[in-house]
Amino acid sequence: MISDLLQIPLRDPSVYDELSSDGVIPRPHWAPFVDSLKRIGSDELEKRWGRAQRRIRENGITYNIYNDPLGASRPWRIDLIPLLISADEWRYIEAGIVQRAQLLNLILEDLYGPQKLVSSGRLPAGLLFANPAFLRPLAGLAVPKQTYLHLLGVDLARSADGRWWVLADRTQAPSGAGYALENRTIVADVLPDLFRNSNVQRLAPFFRAQRDALVRLADRDNPRIVLLTPGPFNETYFEHSYLARYLGFTLVEGADLTVRDRRVFLKTVEGLQQVDVIFRRVDDSFCDPLELLGESYLGVPGLVDAIAAGNVKVANALGSGVIETAAIMPFLSGLSRHLLGEPLKLPSVATWWCGQDYALEWVLEHLGSVVVKPAFPSRPMEPIFGAELASAEKQKFREQLRARPHEYVAQEQVALSAAPVWDEGNLFSRSMVLRTYVLNTGTDWMAMPGGLVRVAGAESSVVSMQRGGHSKDAWILWDGPVDTFSMLPPRDQPVKLMRVSADLPSRVADDLFWLGRYIERSENKARLLRTLITRVRRANGAELGCLIRLHSCLDSRSSKLPKKRRATANELEAEIMSLISDVKRPDSLSATLAEVHRVGGNARERLSVDMVRLLGWLADSAHIEEYMLFVEYSAVLNGCLELLSAFSGMERENITRGPGWLFMSLGRRLERAMQSARQLREITTPLAERDWPLLEYLLEVADSSMTYRSRYYTTLQPVAMLDVLMADPTNPRSLEFQINHLADLYQKLPRHIPDDLRAMRDILALLHSFHLENLEYPLPSAASGDPFPGELSRLQQALRDLENLLPSWSNNLSNTYFSHARTFAISIG
């Protein structure tokens, strides 16, 4: 019997049950839904659900849990069963939250303007002045179209008698609308027929209206709108990137923006692009370290001044967090009558702000029946459930309340309603909270028809995504026609082909550039260290000297080798070990790989899932276990080099040749050219015959032994070496090849740096000007001290020049494309 598998869960009589009033028969608006679920059957549902879960993982829908040992992100947890809300009920909620948004917007307008509510005593002055979220630098600044609230989030709960209450308002950067959208996409996909037949109100028209509202804020045609995120470590980062893509805005972090001439600009590799509107997900006080919170790295210095100049609009307006506190709730009913001339339609849960004498006295007396929270969320504190305090604790807490009463609010505890949750073929009841959204369109207010339902984990009455709850879709079952507009292009319509992606923010280009450099640096290090390891134990005196010279090519500042005398084999061995795995040494392989992981993590939006996974493995691939023998180290390095090769392969084969790839390749070529020039310089000094093993080592480091041997068999000749490693344009490891490619890449840059390109061409011409066949390469006997032959010293000078030029090219790239500062041209001459 299929129907037996879908039992309506038992009803807890002390709470309102969304699904059924008696635990047997579904409420009328649930009945068709429950019937359909039964028809589909629990096996089939389970199968579909499995597919949906896979999609969630594949799409990388995550929610970051702070302090999670499992890492930054966890798959988003969503429940299959939507919360159903009937049309009439929704009309009631909608009217209530729209009125609330209007009211809160008017309150903000007053608090940041004339403050009549305070001077008339309608709002206690302490509520404003004690509130750290009251941002004085924003007071008196004009806000376009009085849009303090662009978007408001309202958390609703339903008490046992079926009435809805407002638990909390999210006034500065309400989260969750994007997750609601994602939930809708997933659930509608799992239950397509049910969704179609239920006449559910669509979400897309709401987001279209939101996009239009932000465009209108700008007062300019084709404005540039960005979504400002705190970055990948924020709990709702996924939502930020999802919404940015969905709405067609550029996703930016504070470091992507800069204020020049009292205007905000997006730093892109194409240049500085003026930003008209910032849709922000960064908290108020973090938005401008110059005028707000000085320690913030998430904001944009000078943003408030740009706002004051009227050159940029921010939604929600900075400072709107001042009423993101339950402390305001006791006053809303009176303020509604005063400001709107009508009673408050949707009640707030009973709240007492202890900053008022009578409220404090009431709370002290009834401590056992309330939950006490911080009045100002910027002062974090776990809620205190009065009923759970022992009497001694209660007394102590009373004193605490009396000492700083304005810092606390007390609220009545609402017994949350229960919603059905699907789990392995059965329905269970869980406490739930509904977050709704209201949009300010500039002329009107519009509620999102739906919302984000959050349900508590099993046996818990605390609803929090941070504490591992689930989320649900909310379906408004409409009784009229629904607008089926979709923001996503319909599947049967021809696609507009695009070859270019949106602006590449400079920060991302910067990270990709350094990813290229660090990957290349790691590879060079790993190769060089491997050559050292395989030889150091068998080396005779002359060979040891060559190995030490090879080591010197790393130019390690933290080298532990003696400077005054030649190192012993044991000392070199210890140095090699430390260079592989000592993370405290900035020039160790492990430290370099950590940098690879860091910059790669920053740029992960632009890398494939496989590449990101490889970066994770690479991060600790140079780890040496204590029990390992020295000879095993080369196996560690081999493993590391394999991962690096795999990454390079993906980079070559899987990344489109857009600006992102361009900067990564520039990084790689520059770094390889640096290493190559440095190593070549080592053989432009006179070499005695006993130094010749160095040639072999360098060939090995450059992975060019095979090339060399196929041409010259086993005879090692410095001149032939120079040809293979310096001048051969077909060898991807040669210096010529790097500079040539650099010049090619430079020509593809969106804005040229002509001086540097010219310098590259000069260098190429210089490299070509050496006739290696004619190069005199005497092998001075140690005693004779022959004068250093002219051509060779000219070559050495050229390499030195190049070694100076390469970092300046890197700096110029950085100034021009990343930090947008003026560049200083350096050329050889």
Added chain:
Amino acid sequence: MVYRIVHRTSYKYMYPVSVGNHVACLTPRSFPSHRCDRNKLFITPKPATRTDRLDYFGNQLTFFTIQEPHRKLVIEARSFVTIEENAKRWPGQSRPWEQVVKFLPHDHSAAGLEAYQFVFESPRIRASEEFADYARQSFMPGRPFADALLDLTGRIYKDFKFDSKATNVRTPTEEVFRKRRGVCQDFAHLQIACLRSLNLAARYVSGYLRTYPPPGKARLVGADASHAWVSAYCPDSGWLDLDPTNNVVPSEGHVTLAWGRDYVDVSPFRGLILGGRDHILKVGVDMKPLEETPVLNPSLRSSQAF
């Protein structure tokens, strides 16, 4: 008394700074008995943008950005300030301090509302029982507000040692309290914390202090420094200034630049730069009376400034 004040701040950076966004609070305020006659800010290199704005507390802030690479930044503020002599009188009588505490939340007059915001915590000042206990030794039950205020100022002067090495700009007030050492900024923060812990209104005043050369010596140019003190609100007589660093009631020798909830609101100069890395900061203040007064104020002779 007329003063000519030159306040010069210079930064030397290790690496070029490509962009700098800055804000300066270097324009003396004007109010009855204290007038800023002239003030000009000289900034090199020349800023690309420069705007003056009044902040929430009525101080004049100057915002500017430098958008060309630079290794050195100099801000020089030149001001002329006239202070009326003997204008401020210490109130002979005032109501018991508890009544001030009770009255403040209910005073909806403009001045009362303006003052009430200074009762609460601010970025650098947290109220605590510790501070309240220290303050209560002066604020004994029923004691007139102004008397208690003077007493507290004197105790801080006595109990705390001026020591420019003991603290820095970021030292928390709690640490100053434990160490019993600090500079003018610390003592001002401390006294404010004490007053606010009793729910009294107190604000931080940033300014300059006239210093006197040792007898027989000439005045040293540039030897002065910026200074900070405290102002507390009494509903009967308005704001009362107190200098806990020198145990005096500020008068003709104290020039007021700005006031706010604490140092963060009125720091003379701050900014964010791109590049630069390490820097060397030099600050020099020269405060010259344009007409020397014949009588030296004995209580100020050994005065210490920040």
